[in-house]
Amino acid sequence: MKIGYPCINRSIGCTANSTFRLASYSEERLIETVSKNLCCLRKILEYNAAHNLLFFRISSAIVPFASHPVCAFDWRTHFKEEFTAIGKFIKKHDMRISMHPDQFTLINSPDEEIFGRSVRELDYHCDVLDLMGLDTSAKVQIHVGGGYGDKPSAMKRFIERYASLSTKIKRRLVVENDDRIYTLAQSLAIHEKTGIPVLFDVFHHSVNCSGEKLHDALRKASATWRKPDGILMVDYSIQKSGERAGVHAESIDIKQFTKFLRESRPFDFDVMLEIKDKELSALKAHAAASRDGRYYTV
DNA sequence: GGCAGTCAAGTACGC
DNA sequence: GCGTACTTGACTGCC
16 A cells, blocks of 8 residues: 655645646747656655655646647657656665546547547656656546436447557556446446456545445456556545535545554555645644555555 | 736536 | 537636
């Protein structure tokens, strides 16, 4: 078990997801921004290594507009050395990495152009992980997509579209149960037809539940990950009190997290803490999990 | 320098 | 049909 947090570290005074407006696009601006992002990513990973936080989600904004037609610049070649060096660091510290394209990446959209843009976006995410030289346990997670008023057809379209994807994408792509449309059971049904691993989101499961108890959910989701995929990835968050169901909490509740650790035995998985205060909660979770026999330390 | 409006992209939902 | 939330930060222009 490794513990991590997504994209942003507020303790070290830099960000690895600087971007700019499309209207301000220029090659110079892109190079300057990506250089800054990669430099900061390295610092975040160093912080994580020092604090034994060995799971991290790299921001999709690491290369702004990478899949947009405006971007004609060959950033892959230009930044090859930087990516390789970061990858070496990740491997040296035995870190687990994920990426999560945002809600515009929809491989089950009825619109072929949206599908095309989504494939380009997935290509970009896989390129980042490939350039770092990471193995196929580094994953790119997406949701099943829209319901389009007819979920069975939308799921069928996901399955067909998945089959048409390149190996480069398929070897990294995993699907996650979401908080409004596709449940764990529906994600597992898609796994049955495609073989795609299912990333289990504990919080989404509590908001949009197909009935499985935690133990059952972890057993079923774990079984969708094969050896080259690494162990199950789990997204963990809790409800912010006094807010609409689905709003992420500001900070982790260690009592609840400890209960989750206890109830999730004996399954092993890596936990991504989708909590607003990022590394601060991850550090608290690390302290709680370090007493757990599953917890991985270097 | 600070503030508020806005940002590439899509879908679902409420009015 | 239109505006807004999603989830969120941070860029940008205006004062």
